[in-house]
Amino acid sequence: MIGKLDLYKVFCKVARCKSFSKAARDLYMTQPAVSQAIMQLERELDTRLFNRTPKGVSLTNEGNLLFEYVYSAINLINVGEEKILEFKNLTTGELRIGVGDTIARYFLLPYFELFHNQYPNIKFKIVNGTTIELCSLLKSGEVDLVICNLPLEDSTLFIRSCIDIHDIFVCGKDYKHLASTPIRLEELVQLPLILLERNSNSRKYVEDYMLSKGLQISPEIELGSHDLLLELAKINLGIACVTKEFSQEYINKGLLYEIPLIEEIPKRSIGVCSLKSVPLSPSSTKFVEILERELKDG
Incomplete structure (x- = not known):
């Protein structure tokens, strides 16, 4: 009799293919065997998982709920099997990291280079997204590490702080007079502000700090890119809230x-996040070691 794990693998394949026949081809099974496996799983769960139509199949509400959990679980199993194969001196494998564009460009590039020079046969898989999106990918097993803006509250994650960063406000030449004397936060929030989108962890940190002071931010422009914040401030469309460490080139060149501020925004951190329940892959372990060693030595 087909085992329960195999039943779930067939279930996932049918759900993704939306067809018994296509799933059968991918699994190198006969279509009757696939149909029988799905019927067996439905009997064991006493629940109909698929709607059958002449054009194919679609998940029922119950099937869709089950798929979310089973797909994540099978992903984690596949990751576990892959990690076993990586233990031979890191001669093969994949480094799977979730990170935002800004952190990748301004912070991680030198460490990617170091890692690649030492382990040239390890492939990179770098997935971009917001902190929330990346943590979701981490929990589903699609990435091994997430490097993101802190603070982050999640009891399922092991979080290591890497470097401190500072949120500042910058302006172009038309607002240069504002850079001569420290201003109060109450004055700042009255200016035409350019901020990251609400789903950004950086935006939330600054917004929460302002709210703790009884102030509400109403930006005139919201963006999904730190680089665009810098560029729009440079052409005088407003006052941009940016990460100081990632904006230094613009400031040093006199572009911004x-x-x-009389009362500066408290510093925060960039951190490395991994699942507490899942051991790091050898490649991820080595990347974290390189990162921590270089930061300590630097």
């Missing part, structure tokens, strides 16, 4: 000016 930091607006000093």
Whole structure:
């Protein structure tokens, strides 16, 4: 009799193919065997998982709920099997990291280079997204590490802080007079502000800090890119809230000016996140070691 894990693998394949016949081809099984496996699983769960039509199949509400859990579980199993194969001196394998564009460009590039020089046969899989999106991918087993903006509250994650960063406000030449004297937060929020989108962890941190001071931010422009924040501030469309460490080139060249605040926004961190319940792959372990060693030595 086909085992329960195999039943779930067939279930996932049918759900993704939306067809018994296509699933059968991918699994190198006969179509009757696939149909029998699905019927067996439905009997064991006493639940109909698929709607059958002449054009194919679609998940029922119950089937869709089950698929979310089973797909994540099978992904984690596949990751576990792959990790076993990587233990031979990191001669093969994949480094799967979830990270935002800004952190990748301004922070991680040198460490990617170091890792690649030491382990050239390890492939990179770098997935971009917001902190929330990346943590979801981490939990489903699609990435091994997430490097993101902190703070982050999640009891399922092991979080290591890497470097401190600072949120500042910058402006172009038309607002250069604001850079001469420190201003109060109450004055700042009255200016035409350019901020990251609401789903950004960086935006939430600054917004929460302002709310703790009894102030509400109403930006005139919201963006999904840190680089665009810098560029729009440079052409005088408003005052941009940016990460100081990632904006230094613009400030040093005189393209942007930091607006000093009487009460500076407290520093925060960039951190490395991994699942507490799943051991890191050898490649991920080695990447974290390189990152921590270089930061310590630097």
